[in-house]
Every structure is written in structure tokens, then in C-alpha cells.
Amino acid sequence: MSTTGTSATAGKMYSQLIDDGGPGDERRTDGHHRGFPVSSLRLPSGPGLYRLATVCLAALCVVLLISIIAVTARHKNKPQAGEEAASLMQKGEANISALTSNIMKLKQENKQLQEDNQALKANLTTIMATKGKTKPPAVCQTDWHLFNNSCYLITSLTRNWEGGQTYCQGQGGHLAIILTAEEQTFVWNLLPRGFWNAYWFGITDGETEDVWKWIDGSPLVGGFWEDHEPNNHINEDCGYMIKTMVLERVATKSWYDAPCYMSLPFICEKKLGL
Incomplete structure (x- = not known):
């Protein structure tokens, strides 16, 4: 027996079960189920059911494919981000080293300036101390x-x-x-x-x-x-x-x-x- 025939037979049987409610169905009341027409609760049958399943399966595949692509891209970007971080760290270390070197140089220059300042003060003190003792150059009057x-x-x-x-x-x-x-x-x-x-x-x-x-x-x-x-x-x-x-x-x-x-x-x- 062909698949098409089997599907049609199964559909009919399912329809009958829905319509009749089956033996001992106590919930049936005057051809209506709790006030709703039973005949309106029908599922797609035949080729429509397979088309629906196919669409769902295709949609699931698309979602899975998108997820795979996203995960792959994320894993590819991780090494690049790591390299960028490493590069930034190297630049930061180089900048810190340059700043440290400049600070040390400025400290040495400041120390030298302080020493020069002390020497100038000492010379000024000596000049001021001897200023009153220094004799003017010897000069004679005219003739x-x-x-x-x-x-x-x-x-x-x-x-x-x-x-x-x-x-x-x-x-x-x-x-x-x-x-x-x-x-x-x-x-x-x-x-x-x-x-x-x-x-x-x-x-x-x-x-x-x-x-x-x-x-x-x-x-x-x-x-x-x-x-x-x-x-x-x-x-x-x-x-x-x-x-x-x-x-x-x-x-x-x-x-x-x-x-x-x-x-x-x-x-x-x-x-x-x-």
C-alpha cells in the first residue's frame, strides 16, 4: 500500500474519532463539546501536514545554521581581540617606560639645578662679604x-x-x-x-x-x-x-x-x- 493511501486512511480514522468522541465519551452534549462545534477542531491532513513539517524543519535548520555561524565568528574574533589586547598592553608598557625615563631625567636635572643654585648663593655670599673690603683701583689725579x-x-x-x-x-x-x-x-x-x-x-x-x-x-x-x-x-x-x-x-x-x-x-x- 502506498504512503498516500495510508495517510488518507489515517486521516479519516482521526476525523471519525474527533466527530464521534469515541465510546463512553461523556463530555459530548447534543453534538457540541462544551458549547463549541467539534467539527471545527480539525488538523491538516495529507500533503499539507508534510509541508508544515518541512517548513518547520527548514526554519529549524536556518536557526541552527545562524547559531553555528555566530559561534564560529565569535571564536574567530577571540584571538584577534587577544592580539589587540596584547598590543595595547605592550604600548602601555612602552609609554610607562618612557615616562619613567623622563621622570628620572627631570629628577637629575632638578638635582643639578639645586647644586648650581647653592654654588651661586655661596659665591654671592662671598662677594657680599668681601664687597666692603675690596679696594677701588688705584687712580692718581691729573698730571x-x-x-x-x-x-x-x-x-x-x-x-x-x-x-x-x-x-x-x-x-x-x-x-x-x-x-x-x-x-x-x-x-x-x-x-x-x-x-x-x-x-x-x-x-x-x-x-x-x-x-x-x-x-x-x-x-x-x-x-x-x-x-x-x-x-x-x-x-x-x-x-x-x-x-x-x-x-x-x-x-x-x-x-x-x-x-x-x-x-x-x-x-x-x-x-x-x-
């Missing part, structure tokens, strides 16, 4: 010439020896006191050349003959006398130096004695700070 810590004036005025001393005192100094060959050479080089250019300086033996003293009372030691000088030829008690046109003459042999009343130009000396 005065500096040597060591003294200024020298070569005058064009003429006075006797005592008059020259008085003038120098008025300038804050005294007739020159010359103690070393270097000082003698310096002063002598300031003198102009002439036939017999003679200049008083601060030496005399007016108190005791042949006992030469400086204007401040200190004794003469050595000196830069010309040969055979001093000779006290005509009561010569004051000293002067000359610079002539004779080039062979030298500074360290230029002192002579002469009478103190003679009128000559003179050399003043003034210590700086006085």
Missing part, C-alpha cells in the same frame, strides 16, 4: 703719575727746597722719597731732558753734615749719587737730581747736593689713600 702705591708730580714751578716741600704738603704729599732703583728709574724717566734740568726731592743733611735723612726723618741708606757726590762744595745741604741732554747719563747716578736756597723745580710724592 700725577702712579708707581706702586704712590703718585708723583713733576712740577714746572720753581721754589727753594723748603718752598717745594711747602707746596707738596699743600697738595697732600711731600717732596719725593725714593728708596729703590726701580722707583728712581721710574721718576727719572718722567723728567724732561735739558741742558741741566735739576729737580729737588726730599733729602737733606741740614741737621748734621753728611748725615742724610729723608723728609720724614728716616735715614738714607745707599742712594743714587753721581760719582764724587755729595761733596758739600759750598754748604750744599739739600739733594736734587738732574737729567741732561747727555744720553750716556743714567738714572742711578743722577743725584747731587746743592745749597737749599736755590730756586729749582721739584718732585712731589703722595701716597694713595691719604
Whole structure:
């Protein structure tokens, strides 16, 4: 027997059971079931039933296929997400390392700046402490010439020896006191050349003959006398130096004695700070 015939027979039997309610069906009342027509409760039969089953099965397959695709895609995306996470973590670690390095560098620079600041403060303290003790550079007045810590004036005025001393005192100094060959050479080089250019300086033996003293009372030691000088030829008690046109003459042999009343130009000396 064919499948079609079997299906039709089964459908008829099921229809009869529904219609008749079967033996002993106590729920049947005047051809109606609880007020509803029994004939209206019929299921599809024949080819329609198989079509319905086929549609349901196809729908189930589609749902299953979609689920499989979704699960597969999810599993495929997991490694990619893991790789992205790993890449982000590596970048984060690199950024942290760079920031740490910059922080350490800034700390070192800050430490160096603090050390430099301390050194500058120390230098400033030293400068401030010595500021009041620092002496200004030595400067002489106009027409005065500096040597060591003294200024020298070569005058064009003429006075006797005592008059020259008085003038120098008025300038804050005294007739020159010359103690070393270097000082003698310096002063002598300031003198102009002439036939017999003679200049008083601060030496005399007016108190005791042949006992030469400086204007401040200190004794003469050595000196830069010309040969055979001093000779006290005509009561010569004051000293002067000359610079002539004779080039062979030298500074360290230029002192002579002469009478103190003679009128000559003179050399003043003034210590700086006085």
C-alpha cells in the first residue's frame, strides 16, 4: 500500500474519532463539546501536514545554521581581540617606560639645578662679604703719575727746597722719597731732558753734615749719587737730581747736593689713600 493511501486512511480514522468522541465519551452534549462545534477542531491532513513539517524543519535548520555561524565568528574574533589586547598592553608598557625615563631625567636635572643654585648663593655670599673690603683701583689725579702705591708730580714751578716741600704738603704729599732703583728709574724717566734740568726731592743733611735723612726723618741708606757726590762744595745741604741732554747719563747716578736756597723745580710724592 502506498504512503498516500495510508495517510488518507489515517486521516479519516482521526476525523471519525474527533466527530464521534469515541465510546463512553461523556463530555459530548447534543453534538457540541462544551458549547463549541467539534467539527471545527480539525488538523491538516495529507500533503499539507508534510509541508508544515518541512517548513518547520527548514526554519529549524536556518536557526541552527545562524547559531553555528555566530559561534564560529565569535571564536574567530577571540584571538584577534587577544592580539589587540596584547598590543595595547605592550604600548602601555612602552609609554610607562618612557615616562619613567623622563621622570628620572627631570629628577637629575632638578638635582643639578639645586647644586648650581647653592654654588651661586655661596659665591654671592662671598662677594657680599668681601664687597666692603675690596679696594677701588688705584687712580692718581691729573698730571700725577702712579708707581706702586704712590703718585708723583713733576712740577714746572720753581721754589727753594723748603718752598717745594711747602707746596707738596699743600697738595697732600711731600717732596719725593725714593728708596729703590726701580722707583728712581721710574721718576727719572718722567723728567724732561735739558741742558741741566735739576729737580729737588726730599733729602737733606741740614741737621748734621753728611748725615742724610729723608723728609720724614728716616735715614738714607745707599742712594743714587753721581760719582764724587755729595761733596758739600759750598754748604750744599739739600739733594736734587738732574737729567741732561747727555744720553750716556743714567738714572742711578743722577743725584747731587746743592745749597737749599736755590730756586729749582721739584718732585712731589703722595701716597694713595691719604
